[in-house]
Amino acid sequence: MKDRPITFSIKTRSQKSRARTAVIKTPHGEIKTPAFIPVGTKSTVKSITPEMLKDLGAEAVLSNTYHLYLQPGPEIIKAHGGLGKIMNWSGPTFTDSGGFQAFSLGVALGKNITKFTSSARPGYDEISLKESGHKAGIENAMIPAKIDEEGVMFRSIIDGSAHYFTPKKSIQIQQDLGADIIFAFDECTSPHEPIEYQKRSLDRTHRWALESLKSHIENTEAFSRQALFGIVQGGRHEDLRKESAKFISELSHDGIEFDGYGIGGSFAKEDMMTAVHWVNSILPENKPRHLLGIGEPSDIIKGVMEGCDTFDCVMPTRNARTGTVFVNDNTDTKDKFAYINLNLKNAKYKDDMGPIEEGCGCYTCKNYTRAYMNHLYKAGEMLGGTLATIHNLYFMVQLMEKVRREIDAGRL
RNA sequence: GCGCAGAUGGCGGAGUGGUCAAUCGCAUCUGACUGUAAAUCAGACGCCUUCGGGCUACGUAGGUUCAAAUCCUACUCUGCGCA
Numbered sequence: 093m094k095d096r097p098i099t100f101s102i103k104t105r106s107q108k109s110r111a112r113t114a115v116i117k118t119p120h121g122e123i124k125t126p127a128f129i130p131v132g133t134k135s136t137v138k139s140i141t142p143e144m145l146k147d148l149g150a151e152a153v154l155s156n157t158y159h160l161y162l163q164p165g166p167e168i169i170k171a172h173g174g175l176g177k178i179m180n181w182s183g184p185t186f187t188d189s190g191g192f193q194a195f196s197l198g199v200a201l202g203k204n205i206t207k208f209t210s211s212a213r214p215g216y217d218e219i220s221l222k223e224s225g226h227k228a229g230i231e232n233a234m235i236p237a238k239i240d241e242e243g244v245m246f247r248s249i250i251d252g253s254a255h256y257f258t259p260k261k262s263i264q265i266q267q268d269l270g271a272d273i274i275f276a277f278d279e280c281t282s283p284h285e286p287i288e289y290q291k292r293s294l295d296r297t298h299r300w301a302l303e304s305l306k307s308h309i310e311n312t313e314a315f316s317r318q319a320l321f322g323i324v325q326g327g328r329h330e331d332l333r334k335e336s337a338k339f340i341s342e343l344s345h346d347g348i349e350f351d352g353y354g355i356g357g358s359f360a361k362e363d364m365m366t367a368v369h370w371v372n373s374i375l376p377e378n379k380p381r382h383l384l385g386i387g388e389p390s391d392i393i394k395g396v397m398e399g400c401d402t403f404d405c406v407m408p409t410r411n412a413r414t415g416t417v418f419v420n421d422n423t424d425t426k427d428k429f430a431y432i433n434l435n436l437k438n439a440k441y442k443d444d445m446g447p448i449e450e451g452c453g454c455y456t457c458k459n460y461t462r463a464y465m466n467h468l469y470k471a472g473e474m475l476g477g478t479l480a481t482i483h484n485l486y487f488m489v490q491l492m493e494k495v496r497r498e499i500d501a502g503r504l
Numbered sequence: 505g506c507g508c509a510g511a512u513g514g515c516g517g518a519g520u521g522g523u524c525a526a527u528c529g530c531a532u533c534u535g536a537c538u539g540u541a542a543a544u545c546a547g548a549c550g551c552c553u554u555c556g557g558g559c560u561a562c563g564u565a566g567g568u569u570c571a572a573a574u575c576c577u578a579c580u581c582u583g584c585g586c587a
Contacts, residue, residue: 133540154539192539204546206538236541249541280539323539356539364538385539392538406540413543414536439533469543477543 096351097272098319100380100401104500110372110399113499116380118184118272119317120176123151125380125401126495128392128488129186131409134159135169135179137485138409139478142181148454148482149489152183152272154404157265158190162248162255166268174270185271186404189262189304191278191297191323191356192385194244198237199282207358207385209283239279241296259303267314275354275384276304278323283358290327297325298339305345319351321382324371327358333367337374352380355400365394372399389418389491393429396495397504408488412480415469418487419449428498429491434462436480441466454486455479 102114116123123129130137130145133156137145145153155175160166172178175185199205236247243258262277278297281290301322308320322340326332340353353375359367368383375381383400386392392403408418415437424430434441434448444462452458456465456479468476498504 131540138540139543156540159540186539188539193541196539197541201541204536208538275539278539354539359538361538382539387538403539405538406542407538410537410540410542410544414545415543416537435535437534472543474543 095316096319097317098351098380100352100378102378104502106397106499106504107502109397109504111396111495111499111504112377112399112401113496114380114401116184116401118152118319120182120184120272121151123184123402124496126392126396126492126499127151127402128408128492129154129382129402129404130485130488131155131404131406132179132181133406134163135175137481139413139474139481140485142179144455144478144482145181145485146183148486149493150183150485152186152402153179153181154186154188155269155271156188156190156193157262157269158193158246158257160187160269161190161265162250166265170268170270176270184273186273186382187266187269187271187275188384188404189266189275189277189323190244190246190257191262191275192280193246194237194239194257195280195282195358196237197246197249198235198239198244199284201235201237205282205284207280207283208361208364209358239293239296243277244279259300260307263304263307263320264311267308267311267318270314271318273319273321273352274308276301276320276322276350278325278354278356280356281325281327281358283327283360285327287327287329287332290329290332294325294327294332294336297323298336298343301340301343301350302345305343305348305350309345309348321352321354321380322350323354323356323384324375325357326367326371328360328363328367330367330370333370334374337371341375350379352382354382354384356384361391364391365398368395368398368400375399389429389431389488392491393495396499408484409481412484413477415476415480417448417480417483420452420487429494431487431491436462436465436476437469438466442470448480448483449487452483452486453490454483456483456486 097119099117100114102112104113114125129152130150132153135155169175169178236249238245243256246255259277266274277300279293281293308315324336324340326336355371380401382402383395386395386403387405416433416435418431419434421430421432441462446462447457449457
């Protein structure tokens with residue numbers, strides 16, 4: 093394993109938890125970890141420019157293979173010189189493999205299912221599942237993602253055309269897209285699948301991991317400039333999670349292993365960190381661990397303490413567009429990371445002359461009032477989404493900076 | 505003044521004898537959002553309720569009918585046309 097495109101240098105290891113601070117060096121710059129990676133699915137972080145993204149302090153962007161494959165197509169991105177070039181983002185980039193879409197466009201579609209279940213409300217999910225699935229009126233034959241042993245048959249969400257994704261295909265597309273860090277093709281299972289299915293799926297994901305690794309190594313040019321992360325699955329089951337962590341961390345081809353690891357899949361919110369704990373007990377410490385699709389600030393803190401280094405999530409950007417912003421809660425003296433959500437569309441903000449968050453250093457808070465934000469949403473003006481996205485991402489950046497400070501100071 | 509058309513919930517606008525507290529859209533209020541089919545989606549939206557139901561409503565006032573937002577009469581108002 094020499095001359096890999098990324099390096100991972102640990103700076104501080106916490107004595108109190110599994111947290112660590114480190115730096116991931118990529119061909120396009122450094123990422124100080126723990127870090128939050130904003131999601132720019134279709135090669136744009138929705139509603140903001142790369143300059144805004146840079147100004148608010150973000151260090152990297154994560155895009156999606158499936159979406160970019162369908163539109164504009166990998167050849168167009170390649171012709172521009174890659175993902176970073178086409179979107180005018182000079183920093184590090186990640187691409188997700190499209191494996192998550194096997195879930196989000198498959199069993200989850202239209203059914204109000206997320207990757208989280210709730211063990212606190214047994215039976216609840218099954219009921220809402222049935223009802224909402226019926227309500228969505230999606231015929232089984234029309235489901236836009238169907239999984240078999242070799243890959244996933246996607247029905248384009250744009251024009252209905254059929255596209256078969258295999259691990260090899262996902263990797264080839266990701267090589268064309270040219271992100272610094274790419275992910276193995278996996279299956280994100282629904283939390284509602286029984287253990288038998290989780291088991292079968294895990295075997296499949298493991299086979300796909302090997303194929304992904306082989307496909308990447310085969311392309312020596314791409315291999316030399318792009319790091320590949322393997323993905324651990326296994327749902328909520330201890331044996332499966334541990335088996336997966338062991339398999340993925342030991343997997344090699346021609347003596348070459350993954351450059352880092354993604355932790356994916358479905359959880360119950362209450363025991364997500366238990367699953368992450370099992371996994372990180374096994375994953376090697378000297379490589380970066382990315383917790384896929386997480387999350388909410390409180391979840392990220394837990395993930396950091398369990399030894400995860402990078403995180404991506406649509407929550408800050410999506411919530412911003414739908415009117416919800418994160419605000420630090422300084423009244424909570426016990427939790428230094430306490431925060432609350434404000435829904436700026438609420439009537440109570442229509443004459444609120446204060447900024448989203450008092451003392452916040454973001455562009456939005458320095459220049460605009462809550463009343464203005466409320467007005468923008470009510471009027472359907474897209475600037476509302478833009479300004480709130482700036483605030484929420486700035487919040488995440490500040491949160492991670494604080495997390496790193498706390499770890500370096502030996503307090504986390 | 506005459507003729508024609510029309511008056512429905514915050515607004516627009518369906519409904520033309522019972523299944524209408526009244527389709528739908530907008531507005532409003534609230535909630536959701538965790539590897540983005542998401543600048544989206546869901547719920548509430550006359551009043552009261554012990555959530556079974558009860559009450560008041562479709563310009564106003566009468567009338568017909570077992571039953572009226574729907575039919576008849578008068579009135580008020582609005583629009584258009586003619587004087």
